[in-house]
Structure formats: structure tokens, C-alpha cells
Amino acid sequence: MDITFSDSDQAFRTEVRQFFAESYTDDLKQRLGSSATFSEAIIDWQKVLYQQGWIAPDWPAEYGGTGWSSAKKFIYETERAQAGVPDVLPFGLKMVGPVIYNFGTDEQKTKFLPAILNSDHWWCQGYSEPGAGSDLASLSTRAERDGDHYVVNGAKVWTSYAQYADWIFCLVRTSSDGKPQQGISFLLIDMTLPGISINPIIGIDNRHTLNEVVFDNVRVPVDGLIGEENKGWTYAKSLLAHERNAIAGVGDIKNGLSAIHEHAEKTMSAGQPLTRDPAFRARFSQIQIDVMALEYSELRTVAKSISGQGPGPESSLLKIRGTELQQRVQELMLYVAGNFAGAQTSDSIGNDFADRARVEYMYGRAATVYGGSNEIQKNIIAKAILGLG
Amino acid sequence: MDITFSDSDQAFRTEVRQFFAESYTDDLKQRLGSSATFSEAIIDWQKVLYQQGWIAPDWPAEYGGTGWSSAKKFIYETERAQAGVPDVLPFGLKMVGPVIYNFGTDEQKTKFLPAILNSDHWWCQGYSEPGAGSDLASLSTRAERDGDHYVVNGAKVWTSYAQYADWIFCLVRTSSDGKPQQGISFLLIDMTLPGISINPIIGIDNRHTLNEVVFDNVRVPVDGLIGEENKGWTYAKSLLAHERNAIAGVGDIKNGLSAIHEHAEKTMSAGQPLTRDPAFRARFSQIQIDVMALEYSELRTVAKSISGQGPGPESSLLKIRGTELQQRVQELMLYVAGNFAGAQTSDSIGNDFADRARVEYMYGRAATVYGGSNEIQKNIIAKAILGLG
Amino acid sequence: MNFDYSEEQTLIKDSVAKYLQNNYDFDTRKKIAASELGYSNEHWQQFAELGWLAIPFAEHLGGFGGNAIDDAIVMEELGKGLALEPYLACVIMFGGLLANGPDASRHEQDIAAIIDGSLQGAVAFTETQSRYELADVKTTASLSNGQYILNGEKVVVANGQAADKLIISARTAGEQSDTTGITLFYVDANAAGVSKTDYPMMDGHRVANITLTDVAVDSENIVGEVHHGYDNLARAIDRAIIATAAEALGIMEKLLHTTVAYTQTRKQFGVAIGSFQALQHRMVDMFINVEQTRSLLLRSACSNVAAHQASDPNTCEELLKQSKQDTLALKVMVAQVGKLVGDEALQMHGGIGMTDELDVGHYVKRLLRINTMFGDEDYSMQAFAKGSLG
């Protein structure tokens, strides 16, 4: 048993820490924090990462990845969260990118991968549909072959940032034979094509992040097809496992706890700081304890990964407990905000913590639903680990 | 809305309170508290109640009941619990008695009811079987007709106090046609008949309360059959609903809380009484709050009953929440006992609370399992109240 | 012993329920929430005409003579309909403080104006540092030439944005957190030195921060007695807690029924998700907890009524103490069950539950906000423990 990192890893940690301290400027931080400037600022930041060569830690070096070991990737991720730096937009870099370099044609690789790396293409994801949530296989958006094109009809929903997107990757039904998982294809679609319309969905956090994307006889060139027709489910599945593994969010939880600690120290309750209140202390400590355990649960997965074993169904554990803890942090923030909790303004009300607490709480409710709901994750553990039929 | 009791009810409350204060002597209390003397003492106490005419509040007056209104029954039950008086043994008075006066023949009534009322017969219950828990209908103890007798073969399990019992009422299979619920008969069996043997089951509380009762070609006279052959399930069901309703145990929970409060006041923790400890205070208060609600949930059922509506599936709520709260009280007792928790002796170890805490905790684990497990109760609510298929 | 509503109470309940069903659908509500006032004056005038604004006031003041049970009946239905109108802030709290003091007769005219819908009022008792302690009052009122001069700031004042009149707690004596030395002042919202900043809360209700700069108040404009405003205020808050609990109960029932219905129609993997036992048992937990909340609400409302009906002062004090404990217990349970029911309703609705266009999220936000009004779960639990363990 050896829980230390190598000297070269430790040196890497220092390098990463320094980079974030220097490059993640207050200006970026502020612009990323406001919905008005977010979409531009995140691209600016991603271009900084691209310049540094760190935009795609998970990609193979031949396609522009960093070639980092699992240990280095873990260190990078830890330092990123600790520095309060937001993650990159996942749709191009973590979702469709890997699908393209794993299953795409040479033409697709040449066309898309560089534009993903330098953030010239903004991607969005077209999986979920109205009426099908965690049950992806039941989707009904159809793509019918017509010469050199697919004619796409249907609608996708919960599509984050579609309003900014240049491209969308979609699961579409190309056949209704066989099991529902069969007959699904993986299609890359230019968002400027005629027949695509975007309906904003305002979230319970009052922000516009999500959209419905409607396809009305959209003619998509067949060279947008990934791999073979009707095999899209296989490509999508490989991506889902990846998504699940990245979701524990220990760093973000610890960041949230620090913000709570800081604010609670300044919040008076019964004549003393809230940090002296026994109920607050118990709530805070309980989350800390659980995240201390989760951190090592994640490390155990990292160690397995270092020794060459891929993430198994235990990544469902990280998803479940990680999202639960994120939500408990958000809940505690709301508690700390007290009378101000739920204020829909941060200006001149004497409490700038409350607006953040509200937005994070509300937006955070989705975490236990997306990426395969926690109920689905429990089914996976019951079956794959506990062997319950 | 009127939550007060009538003047005559209030007078009755005073009468009951006085009776318990006078008749439930310290001697009885002490003998009931020890396993060595319990079986004699409970009979002594029941005979006192019989003399008073209060042995069977639920029975119709014509069979020896009190003829009390629902309000009076509720008051009686509340005062009993508040005085720390144990309930009567349920097997004769609350279980088989009502079955006999509802479905028995005149001969059965004459033979059994008086002996139940004056506690001359000790009854036990033969429902559960090895391999069938909450799923009563799957039972396999067989009774085959042979002239004027049934020949009974099989085994019953979890039979409380079979070691003291004169009679047992059993569900037995008399036919295997049709649904599992059909073909079951309700049979009264003399425990002295040849072929009956009793195997003690020691509980996790280290006491001998439960037994397995084995029937090996036991010849039971047919006049022990209740009602019609193969209709036993109907009679048993009417009884189960009754049992479920009586199980919330608000009075006992409040008694438990008083004992905890008293002991915690004498227990030092970090230089002050445990009652000053914020974690203890939160645990204690939470139980109190939940039982305050449960008390009114029960009152609402009583009010419905006073207005002539029988207990519906909401009695499952009382069972679930009541048993959960009982267990939380028992758990808190164990917490309060501290280092001494789990001591299997009350003598000369400096803590006479610990032994009680251990026994009640361990014995109490069964509450969420018996009387239809809490999972079964949830299924009932899901189906009968929420309409979920 | 019965928990049935009287004929009159049933009429009120049905009246509120039917009005909201017919006139207050979700789209209507959205428009009202987006308005500058944060509620609809047209609806408020209808409330007045239907007599609802008169319910809690004594008959000699032109009211219906209602008590905490009657409050609860109205509020539960307002909760189900997610109404934004300031029934709690203006009628129950502001009106209650005016009408339930020894000097009620002085306010006859204003009470009549509340009842006919022409006067809006608010009670300003929260300060930035006070959190949930009513006695933590830094706003000062000093006597000068027969007038009180008020200085300080009150925050998150419900209905503050609309109020014509304010009842303001200010310190006339004692230290920052003393219960004595607090006086309730009756102040015109347009008086010189009163300024407001108003903003919306996530539940759609608007509130205001109110700054007081040398606001002069005549010494007769006091509600209750000088230095002894705390008890009045605390009793008004107790009744407000019961009222919001009823509102919360209405919301919880709505969410429970909506969730049960949704899981019966929503299909995944070819079957209704309501057929999955894990979800069924969780909905049963919701049900049990909602029923428990109703029980505790009945308990609190009844003990509040009993305490205020008692004539013997000793009995009254004993009953008030009991009622206080019941109300704190209720506050704790509403917070806990509100959280449970809200979380589960959102989770079981999945993606659609996360959108502004479905009503579920709006019900949940109101529940969350109720938890931070008049003391949250932790505050109320600790106050309860103090009452039962000393």
C-alpha cells in the first residue's frame, strides 16, 4: 500500500498550481460568473488551456492529448477544482471528441478534432428526447436515408447551450427492427442547416442553459455518420461510462464547504458566529466526513486505473454519492443564507452569498437526474456488483 | 373541529387513573419485570382486571366486554400506557377471542370465552411457519380429515409463550385447490394433545419468548374448527386488521422518553448532564416531535372510529411510524447507557439502566417485522391509498 | 372529539379552492409574479369581496371571528393554488398585531381598511444580523420632544414593497438581544426618512429592505406597550408559523398527488415508473410524512385556539407554553417534510421537473422559502429542545 505520488508527480502538481494561479485571472473568473459573459469567457479560457497544451488530458497524444498518466490526470483535476477553476465544456472535448477519434473516419478526424481542441466549434449533445429520460434506447427521432443525405425529424431535449452551438451530435433512429438499442445511429449535424429550430428551456434556477432542439426535415450529409449505421448505441455507451466516472466532484464539494465555512464565520446566530451553532457544526462535519471518504473512494478508482484496470460499475458509486454530497453542500449554503435564502438579486440587499446559494441549489437539483439518474445507477450496482436479478 | 372529550369521558379518565394507581402495585410491577415471575404475574394482573370488569374493552358487552365508546377505549389505553402498565396478553383477549365470538359456534363460545376472560386459558398463535413470513397464504401445515378428527402435521414458528400455553389457534391447510388463500382453515388445538412438541427459540435479547411448535400426527377433534372449512383466511384477515390498528404504541414511546430523560439527567458527559449535550437534545427532540405528530395521527383514527368509520389502510401508517419510533427510543436508550450499553447484567455494575436498554433494543427489533412487516405495510399504502399498481 | 370542519369552515375552504381553480392558473400566476407589485391587486379586491380578508378579525371589528384553525383552512388552499397575494403578511401578521393587542379599538379604521382591501401593511422585524432571533434588534427609537426618532434597517420584509403602513420593531431600552425594551411602532410607509429597496424572492413573492433614517413617530403610534412589544410579536409569529405550515401542507399534498399521478403516466423501459417498488416505497414515505404534518398542524392549531380561549390566567399560561412547543415542533416538521417532499417530487419528475415551465419547481421553491421564514429547522429544533429539556 502506497498512497504517495512520485516525485515527478509532485513536481507536476507544483507546475499545475502555478499555472492556474497565473493564468486564471480575476477578470476571467468574474466574466465566467455572469451569464451575460459566460459563453465568451469560457472560450477565452479554453483557448488559454489550448495554448498551454492542456486542453485535452484524456485524449491520446497522437490526437493532441497530453499523454499524462492516470496519476497526473487526477492531480490536474484536483488542482483545478481546488483553484476554483471551472471544468471545460464537456460536449466537444469529453463527449464527441473521444467518439470521433475512436470510431470516426480519417476525414471526420481531420475536420473536427482540431476545431474541438482550439474551441472553434461549440458542440452540444442530442441524446434525450421528450418522453425518454434515462431510457435512451426508446428514442424516436428518425433519420431516413435519401441519397447522400439523412432526412432527420424529431426533437431532442435538455440540450445544454444549444443556443451557442455550431454542431450537435445526435442519437437517431435509422431502423425499427430488432431490440430498441439496435437501429440507432450516431450522427453529427451542423446546427446551421435549414429546418433546425431551438426552443429555450428556462430552468428552475431561472437561467437559460437548456433547450429543445427540433428537427424538421433536416437534410444531413451522410458523411456525418459515425461508424456503421445502426451501431450508434455501442458508440454512445462507451461515452456514457466515461461521463459517469468524471462526476464525483470532490474538489467542487470541498470548494463549496470552504465558501460555507467562510460565510458562516461572518453570519451571526444567537449572538455568535454560525460556526459555533451545534446544528450547523453537525451538518457541516457530516458532509466533510462523507467527502473525506468519497475522496478516497475516488483515489481507489484512480489507483485501479493506474494499475491498468478500467473503471467498472463502482463508478456508479462515485456518481451517486458525489451528486448527493453536491446537493447537500448546496442545501447547507441555502441554510446559511438564512432570511436571505432565495433572494433573486445580489445587489444592495446586504447578502451577496444568497444569490449564488439559490442558483447553485436550483441548478444542482439536476445532478441526481442527468448522466443516468441515481436510480439507474442503483440498478446497475444491484445487478453488476451485488448480483441481484 | 372539537378535540375535547365529553365530561363523562373526563370523569372516566379520573376513574381509570385512580384504578391503576391503586391496583397496579409495586409488587406486580416488579414481578412482571423479571422473566422468572412474568408468566404468573401477568395472569395475576389480568385477574385483577377481570374483577374490575375491564379485561376486554373491545369485546361486545354481551360476551363480557365493557361496552365502552371508542373515546373511552382510547382514554383507557392512554392511561394504561401512561401508568406504565403492560398490556394484557393479546393471544386470547385480542386475537382468538374476537374470532370465536364473531365466527364460532355457540358451543365454542361457551367453552372458550369465559376461560379467556378470566385468564384460565393461556392461548398462543400458530400462523407463521418456517419459510413463510409475511406471506401467510403460503403456509403448509396440513390438517387432513379423518372421521371426527383432523390429523395435523407441520410446524409453526415465532410462537410467543407457547411454553405456557394451554391452547393454540392455528391456520392449517385443508385443501390445495385454488389460490393459496383458499384451502386454509382456522383450527383451535389443545396443547396437551399427543404429538405436539415445543422447541424453544432464544431471541437476540437472550430471552426465551418464542418457540417452534411441531405437530406430528396430532389428532384434533373437528369441533375445534372455526366456521367453515377452507374459509380460515377470511377469519384471520379480520383479525390482522385489528392487530395492525393497535400497534402505534404512543404511550409506550412517551414512557420510554421519560425514562431516557430521567437517566440522561443523571448521566454526565463532558462535565455536564447529558441533557445539555446538543446532539442528545436533537435526537431526543426529534423523537418527541415525531411522536407528537403520531399521537394526533392516532387521534384522527380514533375520531374516525367514533364517527363510525372503521380503521382503513391508514392503520398501516400507525404501524410503520409507531414501530420506527419505538425502535428509535430503544436506540437512544442504548446511546444513553454509554460504555455500559450491552452489559448483560444489572447487578453491581453501577448502571441498572443498561440491561433494560439492551433487552428492549434487541427485543424491539422484531417490531418492524411482525404483524405484517413494514415493507408489506408500505405495499398496502402504495396500492390502497396511493393507487399505485 | 372530531376533526371535521364546521359547515362554515367547509364553505370557506371550498370558496378559496374554487376561486383559485377558476381564476389562478399557473400561467396567470407567472404573469402576476413578474409584475412590479409581485401580486395582483385585482385578485386582492376579489379576496376582499369574498370576505376572506375579514376571517381572522373579531366580530366587533367587522370580522368573522376566526382563529388559527380558520387561518389554516384558508392558507392550505392558498398553498395548493400557490397564490402570491399577501394574506399572511397583511391579514394574519399585520392585521393580527393591530387587532389582537389591548389597543385594538384604536385601529378600528385601519382594520376595516384591511378587510375591504384598501390598506396594505407589513411587519418589519428582521435585521441583517438578527437571523431568526426576534429579540435581536439594533434599530433604535429614541424619545425626543415627545416623538420617537427611529434609525436602522429592516430586511426581507414580506409585503414591504406594497405596504402603506408598517409595524416596526425597534429598541427603546435594553441591550441588543434583550426581550424587554423592544417597542412596536406604527409607521406610515411614506413618512420622511423611510426608504425601500424591493426585490423578488425565488418563490415569486416580493420583499423589501427598509432603511429608517431619523424617522419621527408620534408617541401614540405604538402597537401595544412601550418596551413590551416582544411578547405581542412572538405571539403573532406563532400564529404566522401555523398559517405558513398550513400553506406548506397544501403544497406538499399537491406535490404528492402530482408526483403519484406523474409516475403513473411516465414510462421508462416500457412501463410506468410508478410501478417500480423502490419509487412506490419512497412515495409512501412522502405520504406518511405529509399525514404526520397534517396531524401536527391540527395539534398546533387546536392548542393555539385552546390557549387563547382560556380565561384563567394560570391555565392560559400553561396552555400557551404547550402551544408554543406544538408550534415549534410543527415548524421543524414542516422544514423536514418540505425538504423531503420537494426533493422527491423533483427527482421523480426527472428532467421536466427542472424546468421553469412546470409548476413543480415553483411549489418546491415556496416550500424552501417557508423553511427560512420565522426560523429554520435547526433554530426551531433548538428552541423546542429548550422548551422540553430546559
Add this chain to the structure above:
Amino acid sequence: MNFDYSEEQTLIKDSVAKYLQNNYDFDTRKKIAASELGYSNEHWQQFAELGWLAIPFAEHLGGFGGNAIDDAIVMEELGKGLALEPYLACVIMFGGLLANGPDASRHEQDIAAIIDGSLQGAVAFTETQSRYELADVKTTASLSNGQYILNGEKVVVANGQAADKLIISARTAGEQSDTTGITLFYVDANAAGVSKTDYPMMDGHRVANITLTDVAVDSENIVGEVHHGYDNLARAIDRAIIATAAEALGIMEKLLHTTVAYTQTRKQFGVAIGSFQALQHRMVDMFINVEQTRSLLLRSACSNVAAHQASDPNTCEELLKQSKQDTLALKVMVAQVGKLVGDEALQMHGGIGMTDELDVGHYVKRLLRINTMFGDEDYSMQAFAKGSLG
């Protein structure tokens, strides 16, 4: 970075597991629990021969040089096998206090006797009033003619019934709860003035209350330094907490697997109850919590090792502080998860789980008892909060 055991560690783990599987079935255990000693000396001698009793001791003391991770490996398997032998009390605690102090060399002979199985020891630190405060010591030791005279009572002393030697905390200076002024005395269990009352606990382990009446102890029979016994004791308890956590983890895993297996064979309404989704999700919760406990155990054991390996005193102090927090967190989680897993295992086993003849109840009782050793959930949570919030 890896969490794999070394070859030696794997050998130890397999050795303990295999021995218990072959020699320590449930019926054997029952007989041992019913014996006067409460454990089996025959097994103890086997433990010695297999080298297990040497594991935590330094090599120059004839040991294996093991650390908290090695303790955990042994204890997890002893937990799975539900062994009653006093590995924790005699080897890890008593032996640890003798061997880890600056005066270890003075105890070479007794340590050798622990290792060869011929000496039983116990640490007596709990008093009736002390609850979980190590510093709450009323037992006095007053100096008189070059000897210390001990008076007082220690309660629930693990292995007290069998101990030949006792380490006793007594107050040589300071007030009742001061951390300074506590001295650890090394006392012969048969010394004049020492009397024991022993009794069984629900987990089958025997303990003793020990009364000290004018017990004379030579002044060289002190473990560590006069007045400064507290830190030694606290560190020994920390290591004991990690060890019992490992035992608890072994038990939890056993209960989880037993429960999963039982629900797959047990039928109700014609199907295995393990096919009911509500139960499946609850077993998944058990699984997640057990895995989280393992993670926290690894964290605590590793940080304990790191703290004791650090040579720089500042680093060491920082690491010790961190290790203390990790250990408190672990203690809290073991209590919580132990409760959850025990409750669920009993509930899902139904009636059969309530009987003495099934092992499930015995595992549960050991888990419950572990919660009250060295501080329960609430105590440990508050100590943790103090460490992280001040």
C-alpha cells in the same frame, strides 16, 4: 499510488481468514462466549504460534514491525470471523502502550510474554462518570513514602477479567478533567487492594469493573512520564479506533454478503425477496456505505502511519492532527454505517434474524458495542467539529 497489500500482508490476511474458517465456526464461538474466560486460551496460543501476536511490535522487541494498516488487516478478518480473543485489548492497546512509549525497553520481557501468549493485559481508563472523556479521571494516585497509593474504580475494562497486568490511568495532579496530571500506572492484577467484578457484554466479550483500594505501586511502575499519560493514552486509543473500525468493516461486509445471499434464496409471494427493487436499492445503500467506510479506513490507517513515520517534529505534529481528524471521521462513519447495516441485515432477514441461533444478530451486537467503545457517534462528531471548525 496503490492500495494493494504487500505479499507479506496478503499472507497475514489469508492466514487469519483461513484459520478462523477452519477452526472458529459459529457453534465453537458460542461455546467460547459461554465460558468463564469469555475467550479461548487454546486459540490464543495458536494465534501466538501463528505469529499474529507479534505483528504490531517493533522488530527489536521481537515483533514484526507492523503499523496501523497491519492491525487493520488482522482486525478485519477477526471481525469477519467474530473472534472473541482479546487481540485489541491485549496486543494493540495494552501491548501498544508498553511498546510505543520512550521506556519500551523496560518492558521487553513483558512484551515478549504478550508475543508468546503467556501474558494477558488490559488498559483500565473508563470510569462510571467519565463516559468517553479520557481526561475525566477521578481515580487518585498519591505519593507516600516513594510509593503511589491508588484509589478509585475503573469500569467496563475490556479483558479485565483475564488480565495479569493492568495499565491504569490515575490522577496525580490537576482537576477532574484536566489533561495534564494523569499518569499511567503499571499494576499487577493480583496486587493487594485490586478487586474485580466481571460480566459479559451482549457481544459475547467479557469485561470487568475494577476497584482499587489503597493499591501501592512502586514509583518506577509508570508507563511513560508522571502527569503526562494523557497523550500516550489518546494515541493508543486512536490506533485502537482504527483497529475496531477494521473489525467493524469485516463485520459489515459479512452482513452485506449474508443479506444479499439470503434475499436471493428467501422466497415470499413466490419470488426471491432479493428481486424486489425496494430491497435492492436498500442493499445498494448498504454497499455504498460499506465501500465508503473502507475508503475512510484506508485514509485513517495511511495517515496514522504517515504521522508516525515523520521525522521532522513540525511535520509530525501537523500529520498527527490530520490523522486525529481522519480517525474521528472514521469513528463517526463506523457508528452510522454499522447502525444502518445492522438494522437492514436484521430487517431483511425477518424473523430468523431475531434468533440467537443465527449469526446475524451476533454480528449486529458486536457492531453496536463497537459504537460505544472509545466514544460514540455524537461524541466523535463533536470532537471532529472541534478539529475542523475550532
